[in-house]
Amino acid sequence: MLMNFQAMMIKHLYNEDSRIDIGTLSCEKTRLGRTQVNEDVKLAYDANKDFILSFTDAYIVEALMHYFGMSDLNSTPCINCPPAEWPNNTARTTWIDKHIGSLVEKYVLAGGMEALQPKSSQNLIVDGIVVSIELSNGTMLDVVLNYGHKVLELGLLYKALLDLCKLPDRDRGLRLLKLTMMYLKASNNLSKYAYEIMRLLVHQFCILSEKEAHEEFYGLFVNTHGKLDSHIPVDLQMVYIVKSVKKSIKHMYSNQTEKNISRRSGSLSGINEISQNFDKCTNVLVRADKHSVVSSLDDELTIIKDLQTVKPFDHNDGRHHP
Template sequence: MENKNRDYHFFASDFIFDRVNVDTADDTSSLKNIEKVTWKNFVPSTEEDQLYKQSLKVLLGRIMAKYVSKFQWMKSILPTHIPHTFDDVMSQRSDVCWLPVMLKNEAFYSDCIHIMKAYESQVIQWYTKSGRACDQQSKLYKRFYKTSSGRDKGTLFNLKLNIERSNVNGNVKSRFEAHEDFVLTVGNAYFLSFVMHKFGMDSLDAEPKHPLLKTNIKYMHNKQTEDIFEHIISEIIQDLLCIFPKEEPCMLLNVEVLNTSLLVESQWDEGILKFTLRINNNNIIFNVTPEQAKRGQTIDLTVCGKRVPVRVTQTHSKAQDDLYNYVMQFLQWFFIILTFKDAIKEGDSDRTNITLKFCIPVFFGHSVLSKYLEECIDYILKTEIVLSQKMSLKVRYGSFVNMTGNKGENKATDMQKENEVLVLKELIRGLGSNKTEKAIISITKAAPVIQNIVTNFDKMVNIYDKHTYHKKRSMEGDISVLMKKLIPLNIWTPTPGRTLENFQKIKKSPHDIDRAHFKGIIMGKVNRLKRGIPVPTALSDDSDSEKE
């Protein structure tokens, strides 16, 4: 390390003991036949949709109980923690052993060999002696946050100006917490504005209007209130949630015949669009391919000996409501973030995988070159198909660590690693300017012991970490301000023709994508990943062009 003008890349890692008992799990074969993988393995199934909805019912119920005074009766029936298969195990404290850093770069195959060899040596030594959330929000801001949209009322940038969030600039990685807090604030405000609209309320303290809501509801037995809650929250989920359609959606076609334009909804039949028209008292079935419909296709008919041309083109002529679509699509992202955050805290791997499947069409809609799309597909491919049951459990539940041993206090393993790296960097800086590679490795080996000694000493002499306290904006206050701006916009009363200058023709659902292209891209990436070929770094795109 003689060259002082060179940047050196060190590889830091740790060893985490399994909390989930995998001794009886099968380790002889893959979970599924890799040769029978289809694109459907990477989007939510019907059962997974239901689990996602059940999770959202609790998460949205918590928001209603917190901010709407007349729904506080929900608090008594909402669980503090959403149960899952290994909730007891994931409440146990994680045992994390730090490994010494290595002057290796994991981006090179040769260095990876050295890293694995070092792991092997370290494990043998121990045996002898003992006898990925920021990324998704970056995409969200690229989709919904435009500094030119200050005049588009109800959009992110417009609302940011109204509550004076000067620390939100669209660069998520520079100020992650500020941007996350703003997304949650706006998401809560959008959702609460829908609640007010649905229940005919003019303020968050007004009496909600619904046939099932009685004035004495807070005095009812839990069984009765649970039934009422289930009915009400199911209505809300039905109105707000957009899931990935299991069947090909109908395509709206514009049909021109005999100087008359007709709007026709076609039906899919084995990749062909079919629709029926009654011409001269005859029912005629038309067949066109999606490609023909997109570019326009003329079909010649012979009626009573005369040629009758029929022009068929795909259309979106139903007038859109850009503001309604903008808010609806934002809420789909908001729901994913809510579910992700809660699933990680609970250490719920099932919900994490389901949420990743909801993310895959979203990232595809952003860009087919998105590295996050590739990572989601790779994780699902490995943990649900390629790996054995034993290794899958190790990977899935090794993605979380719990440093306190309390329920609902798990966090992502890579976040814990980032915290450890901060400690390592501080120790390395303490070596001075003439440090050697051997000295760096030695000090990082002792890092956990040094940290424990320092922590215990500080506790004994009552020395506490010095923090700079910054005044945090009140989410309740900001939501109140946002509600005053959103209510007059009548977002939830669809207004055909209402436009946003910077978000024209934005789609209602992030799952409204070119399905044929989606299937091809998914299977192309899967086939490459099956051969162990990662996405080339040069092709990975984080600043790709926006798709509406």
């Protein structure tokens, strides 16, 4: 599902013709030299995921700076400032809930934003008299502002789904799936996944008992390392198992009979355990198979700097990407 949701985000936010429009996904990809990012998510899922997360984080920072009236990353908030001292923890919690809720409503959900409402006329002041002028195209949307709202709305939902896979929580997961279902249903080629989510929700709320519902939901994930946040989707674990089976079959060479393949595939877990124990007892040095992850901080700072020139959350009538 994550791959399909990413494909939907690329469809809504990425356009090759926007390479010169600062603040768009296509432009920032070109400016940062992210050549591995591809419209086809099947060819570049990991590269797309890393870039989308950095792009979303930059927009989150820009929204926070706009909400608190900050001119740059090092300036101090000018509006919606917290008090110098908190009388108690309750006051602190109340202030955080109020402003975080306001920020989400204003920038993510765009509730009550005039920029999202079509306008058929514009008021002008001529010699002290207000004159209403009808617009030829019947609309005055701020496309740049709407693009920023869409980035935050889809990007935050994508980050929440990634967190859900690492640390499953049924109550939170069902809420996220309801919202994801609406987005997938709106895309014609992804509507079948919305039906699958609906089937899961019917099971969770209508058909199964509470015990069976929990078993079905948490059965969608596998904890691979025994830690709190080391879960992965069960279909991804199945991919790893198939990869191990293929590797085992490859080394059977001429002994690839149906009986031998069935016997070897059924004993993969034991073979791996024996191999690891043998390497440990014989002091075999196991080379690390992980590569260091290149920090994306510099790229995110570059995107934030670009967004400060565009000011995507300042409403301007009729503004759009060239």
